[in-house]
Amino acid sequence: MQMMSVSALNEKIKSLLEATFLHIRVEGEVASVTYHSSGHLYFSVKDDRSTLRCVMWRSNVSRMRFRLEKGEHIVIDGSIGVYTPRGEYQLIAVQIEPYGRGALALAFEQLKKKLEAKGYFDATRKKPLPPYPRRIALVTAAGGAALQDMLKVARRRWPLVELLVLDVRVQGEGAAEEIARGIAYADTLGADLIVTGRGGGSVEDLWAFNEEAVADAIYAAQTPVVSAVGHEVDTLISDFVADLRAPTPSAAIEMILPDANELLRTIDELGEQMGRRVAQILHQKEERLRREAEAIRGASVLRRLVTLEESFARIGRDLREVIRYRLSQFEGRISPLERQMTESVDLRLRRSGEELRSLSEALRRNDPTLRSKEGWAEVLSEGRRRALESIKVGERFELSDGRVKVRAQCLEKRPLK
Incomplete structure (x- = not known):
């Protein structure tokens, strides 16, 4: 019995499998599927007893009309390939078709x-077509x-x-x-x-x-x-x-x-309908005018006009009397109202003048600049007004008359009798 290395055995298996299964067709259910970022497709198919690993290279994947999904029943055309470093074999797919129906139908x-x-x-997103x-x-x-x-x-x-x-x-x-x-x-x-x-x-x-x-x-x-x-x-x-x-x-x-011809026929029909309608309306208007003329002839138009004229004249006279009466009433009311308003305004003016004079006098009395003439000044300590009796001996303070500020110190303090 000849002894062989692992690599030699794998190479021999590779040559035997790839030569024996050069063009094969396999049918089964997709057990797993991975679309690799390289463009290659890695998947496996199974039946009720075993599983087969498969690969489809990028060039063939780009020609597929449908997307492979787990659970799909498919038919694969390809060949067996062996990866000798690991002693693994897989089906190299060249074409994949859905079982029992076309690839285009499945892709659709x-x-x-x-x-x-x-x-x-x-x-709801369909856009209407212009007529x-x-x-x-x-x-x-x-x-x-x-x-x-x-x-x-x-x-x-x-x-x-x-x-x-x-x-x-x-x-x-x-x-x-x-x-x-x-x-x-x-x-x-x-x-x-x-x-x-x-x-x-x-x-x-x-x-x-x-x-x-x-x-x-x-x-x-x-x-x-x-x-x-x-x-x-x-x-x-x-x-x-x-x-x-x-x-x-x-x-x-x-x-x-x-259809331009159909539209022209429609326009002609509408024109005819409009002509018939206009003729009908004119006939109705003529009949109405005829009836109105007969009614006018059957009535005494002049007598009615005279009556209306007399009614208007009478109404005019009555209206003028009413207007004159109403004006005389208003004339009697206007003079007392005018006197009353004048007296009220004069009284308000006098009161306002007295209030103004009172406020002016109060302002004059409290004006620091006027009070300074009489020898008065404000006592301030740290920016606040102080009573003179609250100043202690030795304490510094300020005097202000509204125009001049003087810094001072209390040297002596005694009450006035």
Whole structure:
């Protein structure tokens, strides 16, 4: 029996396993999953009896349409790889598909569920569409048949509208990001509406309108957005987020633009209705005038005028008498009131003059500058007024007459008899 080192055995196992299991397909349930910051995906799958460790490198992870979640039932295409330093093997995944359904279908459901939870589909946030848009931004492929269909319908229905075409890729790598940028730019152009979409195709062809970048751009737009992608049977994420979903691009223009011919017919009908209504009103007015004329002719208009004239004259005379009587009453009241007011004012003036003289005399008596003439002064100690009898022998104090301040000291103190 040949003796082998651990490394040699691991290398031999590696070569045998990797050569034997070069292209395999494994089905199982996701037991654990880790999206590493490096971009690699580390996960494990299991059945009712065992578990298998797996890895998918960053280059393959970037091509996955859906996000791997714990508990998903999946099918893995790949090969077995052995890490010889630890003697461990794992399944190196190249492609992962949901078991029993396509990856795109699962990706669609996952994104739909995520955006619905964020409120992207709420009916309350849908913006109303203007009835007569003047400017519409079309975010689509300039060379596509969908654009020509939309232009044709717009010229037929409402030639007054201005159409701004923003050329973007609508399928393939990077198309979703380009559509999102186109919508964001269209939102700055002052358009009344934004229409984004393309003609029909396979699920893969239409997939750009199922990307989260496009959904974010539609949700963030202040301008109402119409999603017009594919055919009527096609339903995409952009349809749920947009303010209006149109079954086809040409149908979108039919839905958002009024029909000029129909509007002209409506105006003609309204004109006819107005003409009939005016004729009816004129006929009614003529009948009323005729009845009024007959009533006037049947009455004695002159007699009524004379009666009214006499009534006005009588009322005028009565009114003048009443006015003269009321004025005479007021004239009798004015003179006593005038005398009473004059006496009251004179009395108040006399009293105010006496109060003023009394206050002036009191001010004069208490004015320090006047009192100083009589030989009087204030006694102050530490800024406070003091009674002279409270000053002690030897204590220093101040004398002030309002104009001069003198510092002094008590040399002797005796009461006056």
